[in-house]
Amino acid sequence: MTNSTTNGTSALARLRAARPSLSDTERKVADWILEQPAGLLESSMLDVARACNVSDTTVLRMCRNSGFAGFTDLKLGLAQDLASPTQLIHDDVTPDDDAATVAAKVFASTIQSLRDTHHLLTGQDMARALDLLEAADHVLVGGVGTSGVVAQSFYQRCHRLGIRCDAPIDSQLQIMHASLLRPGDLAVGISYSGATKDVADMLAQARRAGAATLVVTGNRNSHVARQGDIVLVSVSHETRSEPLAARACQMALLDALYVAYSLRHVDDVLEKEKRLNQAIAQRSY
Structure with missing residues (x-):
């Protein structure tokens, strides 16, 4: 069993990858976790088991299946993560990395996140999400921060498809x-x-109004996910407050939905x- 405190890899990134x-x-x-x-550092294995309503054996098994020697090993790894200032920039970089190495690590992290997101995506979820989009009379897209950027991008794609859509920036x-x-x-x-x-x-307001709901999130058990009729899960190997790969994974999920819709309505x-390209060409020199 590899020890998380010596292999140089972020414990949180490894936990998210597993x-x-x-x-x-x-x-x-x-x-x-x-x-x-930070709360884990002050918790015992029994505390975590009670908080999650599982057995302490389950907590230990999760640690080992995530590549840690045990609960203490996980806590030591998290303590190092939270003490490292480079964690605020990127999980895997170090102060000694040159620009090329930083680029390689950022690309590798994003590629792995995309692969894991694709692994979690089921054909049934994508088909149901596509059916919701195709049947919608009107689409409202919402998100804040980095997710708000993704929301604006999907809003533009919906317009290109001729779907009635709006995405106010203000929450x-x-x-x-x-x-x-x-x-x-x-x-x-x-x-x-x-x-x-x-x-x-x-989403709760939308459901009360009788609308269908689609959620794109990194946490299937979250408050936001519980408001979704369909939930598409994005995986990101990051621990910062402004994750980089998460945006790419969210975009990939929604781009897949955009392309699938396009194939159902190819001629339209x-x-x-063609009309969009002609309008843009008229503004070109």
Whole structure:
């Protein structure tokens, strides 16, 4: 068994990488730790087991299946992560890395996150998400921060498809727009952490209005995820407050949805693309 305190890899990044292969109960423990890593340092294995409503054996099994020698090894690794200033920049970089090495590590982290996200994606979830998008009379897209950037990108893609869509940047407007949705509409909520209250509130309002809901998140057991009729999970090997690879994974999921929709409506989409390209060409020198 490799010891996390000596292999030079972020304990949190390793825990997140192992998450897709864990059992449901083990993943529940991993999610609790990922949401509050500092809290683990003051907790015993029994404390964690009680907080997650699982046995202490499950906590130990999660540690070992994630590549740690045991619970103490995991705590030591997390303590090193939280004490390292480079964690605020990128999980795997060190102060001695040159620019080329930094680039290689950033690319490697993003590629692995994309692979794990694809591994978690089921054909059934994608098909159901596509059906919701195709059936929607109107689409509302909401997200804040980095997820807000993804929301704006998906909003533009929906417009290219000719889908009636809006994506207010202001979170209060997102909630207001959600309250005006109707049955047959769709609300898309994007939140990497799944803990963004404004996104959860927007989706809750949409559901009360009778609209369907689609969630893109990194935490299937989160408050935001619980508001989704369909949940697409993105995996990110990061621990910072502004994760980089998470955005790429969210974009990939929504781009896959965009392409799948386009294939169902090839002739109509090609005609719209032609009109869009002509409009843009008229503004070119």
